[in-house]
Amino acid sequence: MPKVKDICRHVRTKNAGPFWVTVDFFYKDFDTYKEYKDSEDLGPGLFARLFGTDPTSIKRIPVDSLHMVKVSYVRPNAQAWKGERDMHSGQSFVRLLDIDVRPSTSGSAV
Incomplete structure (x- = not known):
């Protein structure tokens, strides 16, 4: 099964x-985007598990022209809280790279 990084x-x-x-x-590319853009493996459950966010608050925006999907989620704590390790969230993507992803099924993941 391919991973996000693949x-x-x-x-x-x-x-x-x-x-x-x-x-x-x-x-x-566009074909890969079409095949995986709605994969349930990149749905709310993943973000809740990895980042401790509320899965009902996740926003998902596919952008066909750029072959990309934007996912926004609520931080479990406000930026710069006492235990912050990545204030700008610039390194959070690393946790996503090795996630196994199955092709989309009918319907949207989010």
Whole structure:
């Protein structure tokens, strides 16, 4: 089964304000994007498990023209809280790279 790092040419995470983080999945090409953009393996359960966020608050925005999907989730704690280890969330994407991803099934993952 392919991993995120196999189907995406670039994955990035970034701060989206003091309460949100955004993840951008840039797929290798349009065919790969179509095949995996709605994969349940990249759904709310993954973000809840890896980042401790509320799965009901996740926003998912596919961008066909860029062959990418943007996922935003609520931080479990506000930016710069006492235990913060990655204030700008620039390294959070690393946890996603080795996630196994199955092709999309009918319907959307989020």
